Amino acid sequence: MSSSRLGRLLPWVGAPLLIVVLCTIWEVSVRAFDVSTLILPPPSLIAERLGELVQDPEVWSHAWITASEIIMGFLLAVVLGVLVGVVLGKVAWLEMTVRPIIVLLQVVPKVAFVPLFVIWFGFGMSSKVIIAAMLAFFPIMLNVLLGVKSIDPGHRDVMTALNAGKMQRFTNLDFRSVMPYLLAGMETGIVFAVIGAIVGEYLGGNEGLGYMVVRTLNQLDAPGLFGVVVLLAVLGLVLYGAVFILKRFLIPWHESVYAQQGNVA
């Protein structure tokens, strides 16, 4: 009993404790060896700079722009990923036709195309939205495709024997059995969307947290750079958390959620 309670507390107590310990070591060694703050600023300096950043309304507007790019790109990827995934999952000859292309696109490092998107869609938000969407699209589409093809034939038989209509099949079977696959794709997809938007901001434009990274770099403001990275980490965490909560809410019956709820000792 008590050991399982300890197990549940461990991530919440142990991880922060570990971070505190690591930061202390970092702080002490930077001071002890007199490392230049340009190369590695001590955590205390970063914290100070972070404090300034979060009080600056300009930073918030940059953060908001990045967040919007990610969310819009991600939603676009979800819509397109579900559409394409379902169509390819249902139409076997089409899937076989495009399969080689999908494999090819998968192995191509898609970030290599980012400059091209900046040329095509400009330095504003739309190019970043599209880059985020492109990166998030593949894991979502591929998972949905796999999900559609993995619907249990036994379950299909049950529905057939019950003389279920098309819509009834969809709501009671297809939709529900694809859901875990879609959410797994979304978990990967949201992380990719964050990467896409930030890389897009690195390369073009003058807004967003990715742009702030470049700007602090050019100003040789290492503590500021670290501060912005922390903000980006928080943003990524919040977005990932949102998908994670969505998953708990939508598929509480699924193994991936069920075990985490402490149902299994």
Added chain:
Amino acid sequence: MVQTSPAGVRSDAPTPENNPPEAAPATFSIKSVSKVFATKTQRTEALQDINLDISEGETVSLIGRSGCGKSTLLRIMAGLLPPTEGNVYVSGKPLWKGHAVESGVLEQLGVVFQEPHLFPWFDITDNIALPLKLRGVGKAERRRRATELADLVGLGDFLKSYPRELSGGMRQRVAIARALSRDPELLLMDEPFGALDALTREKMNLELQRITLATEATVVFVTHDISEAVFIGDRVVQLTPRPGRIQSIVEVGLDRPRPLDVQATEAFGSTVRDLRHALESEES
């Protein structure tokens, strides 16, 4: 028209949804059904020229070696697998039109598969009541029926559980409850009690007998167990493998309902012996 059994297997408050215009109790007629499976590597003649008439309210047990085509025959009768030749007639109406099913006929059918095939996203209540949901029965009525049926199969305490929390035998009992929820006139059961312990199995055999007598359902019951086949069936049909053919049909001359101790009688014993001999003589 409707007999209300002690545990209320038939709902006693008929509504248009859960009691569709009831046809006369149904009959099954299998006419020269053959099935050939052709894969790249192999051509399996799973069934060859099967002919069988099952009258209303009759229970037919189907036995035979593993792989002799029992499930295949049941799937053809359930509208899941088109026969290569021949057809199945339900109360005189053909079930198959080429590769398409006469879907109206399916409404009379209840099917228990060899595996439970429960839906992991539904709790036990919703799994049992799924057939009613598809028929548009309201939530309250569905819950009432599910509770009733869960009690019947001894799972009254698990209504809110999910399939993953149940044992194999418990899942199979849920599948049985699901098949019964529409009060089918025709019940097709593929080794429904295979995953149960001997005592639960006997209890389920008695329940099945009670239910099918009360609802006058026509039943096809697949089993590996010869004495179960004799206990349950009015007739026992024995299939031989490759090609799957009817080897013998044995009349069980015992009145139903049968108490469990019928198994100790000489008539029961000799029927079981005859069937065992028939099965053994198959090896030659």
